[in-house]
Amino acid sequence: MIMKTDLYPSAIEAIGNTPLVDLARITRNEDGHILAKLEYFNPGFSKKDRIARQIIADAEASGELTVGQTVVELTSGNTGTGLAIVCGIKGYPFVAVMSKGNSVERARMMSALGAEVVLVDQLPASVPGQVSGGDLELVERETQRIVKERDAFRADQFQLKSNFRAHYLNTGPEIIRQCGGRIDLFCDFAGTGGSYAGCTAAFKDHNPAIKCFIVEPEGAAILAGQPVTYPNHRIQGGGYVMSQLPMLNSAQIDGYLQVSDRQAVEMARRLAGEEGIFAGFSSGANVAAALELLKTSFKGKTAVVLICDSGLKYLSTDLWE
Numbered sequence: 001m002i003m004k005t006d007l008y009p010s011a012i013e014a015i016g017n018t019p020l021v022d023l024a025r026i027t028r029n030e031d032g033h034i035l036a037k038l039e040y041f042n043p044g045f046s047k048k049d050r051i052a053r054q055i056i057a058d059a060e061a062s063g064e065l066t067v068g069q070t071v072v073e074l075t076s077g078n079t080g081t082g083l084a085i086v087c088g089i090k091g092y093p094f095v096a097v098m099s100k101g102n103s104v105e106r107a108r109m110m111s112a113l114g115a116e117v118v119l120v121d122q123l124p125a126s127v128p129g130q131v132s133g134g135d136l137e138l139v140e141r142e143t144q145r146i147v148k149e150r151d152a153f154r155a156d157q158f159q160l161k162s163n164f165r166a167h168y169l170n171t172g173p174e175i176i177r178q179c180g181g182r183i184d185l186f187c188d189f190a191g192t193g194g195s196y197a198g199c200t201a202a203f204k205d206h207n208p209a210i211k212c213f214i215v216e217p218e219g220a221a222i223l224a225g226q227p228v229t230y231p232n233h234r235i236q237g238g239g240y241v242m243s244q245l246p247m248l249n250s251a252q253i254d255g256y257l258q259v260s261d262r263q264a265v266e267m268a269r270r271l272a273g274e275e276g277i278f279a280g281f282s283s284g285a286n287v288a289a290a291l292e293l294l295k296t297s298f299k300g301k302t303a304v305v306l307i308c309d310s311g312l313k314y315l316s317t318d319l320w321e
Contacts, residue, residue: 017174020178021275021277023277030299033303034287035304036306039306040279040307046308051167053166067091069151069153070093070152072097072143072153072154073155075097076099083096092153097120097139100119101127102131103313103315106313131240158192164201168201171306172201179302181206184302184303185212185298186199186212186213187303187305188200190216193248197248212253220240222239224258234281235285237309263285264281265319266288267291270287271287280308286305
C-alpha cells in the first residue's frame with residue numbers, strides 16, 4: 001500500500017489515502033450509517049487517479065510501455081484526467097478520446113494538464129450530457145484507430161487488471177483501516193467495474209459477511225439482466241449498456257440496485273447542501289442506493305460508498321441549476 005508522507009516528489013504520490021466521512025446529516029432520520037470515501041481529494045478530483053497510476057506503473061514494470069511512447073485511452077473524463085497527470089509527470093504523450101456528450105469541464109481540464117483531447121461526435125439521436133452505449137462505441141472505434149496509427153500503448157481501463165489492483169491494493173484496505181473494519185454494506189456505481197471488484201475483493205477478504213451491491217441507472221440496468229429502456233440517462237461514467245465488464249466476479253455480487261436520474265441529482269444536491277460534499281451524479285447515485293438499503297432489512301447497518309468525483313466537473317450541466 002502506498003502511504004503518504006509530509007513531502008512528495010510529485011503529485012502522483014498525493015494519489016490515495018482520501019478521507020472517509022460519516023454522512024450523519026443525510027442519515028439523521030435513518031437507522032444506520034453511511035460512510036463516504038471522498039475521492040475528489042485526489043489531484044485529478046476523482047477515484048480514477050488511482051487506476052491511472054496503477055496502469056502506468058504496471059505497464060512500465062512489464063515492459064509494455066516504453067520510454068516516450070504515446071498513451072491512449074477512451075474516457076468520460078475522469079480516467080483521462082488521471083492519465084494526463086501521471087503521463088505528464090512521467091513524460092509520456094497522452095491522447096484522451098471522449099464523447100462530446102460528456103461535460104466540457106472534463107475536456108478543458110485534460111487539455112490544461114497537457115493531454116491531446118479528441119472529441120467524438122454523438123449519434124444523431126443522442127442528447128448532449130447523456131452518453132449512450134452507441135456513443136461509446138463510436139469513441140471506442142476512434143480510440144482503436146489512434147492506437148494503431150501511433151503505435152501507442154492502450155491504457156484500457158475496461159480490460160487491464162491494473163484497474164482492479166488499484167482498488168484491491170489501496171482503496172479497499174484504506175477504508176477498512178479508516179473505519180476499523182466495521183462495514184456491513186458496500187454500494188458502488190458500475191462504470192468499468194474496477195472499483196466495485198477491487199474494493200469488494202478486499203472487503204470480503206476482510207469479512208465475507210459484508211454485502212456488496214452494484215448500482216446502475218434506472219432503465220439501463222443491463223448487469224442486472226434487465227431490458228434497456230433508457231440508454232440516454234444522465235449519470236455520466238457508467239450504465240453504457242456494455243454487456244460484459246470482465247473485472248466483475250458474479251460470486252462477489254450480492255445484489256443489484258437501480259437509481260433514477262432524479263434520485264441521483266437530488267442526492268448530489270443534498271450532499272452539497274447538508275454535508276458540504278460537492279460531488280457528481282454517480283456519487284449521488286451511490287448514496288441514494290445506500291440510503292434505500294438502510295430502509296430495508298439492513299436497518300442499523302453501516303454502508304460504505306465512494307464519492308467518485310467532484311461536482312466541479314458538472315458545472316456546465318443541469319446538476320446545479
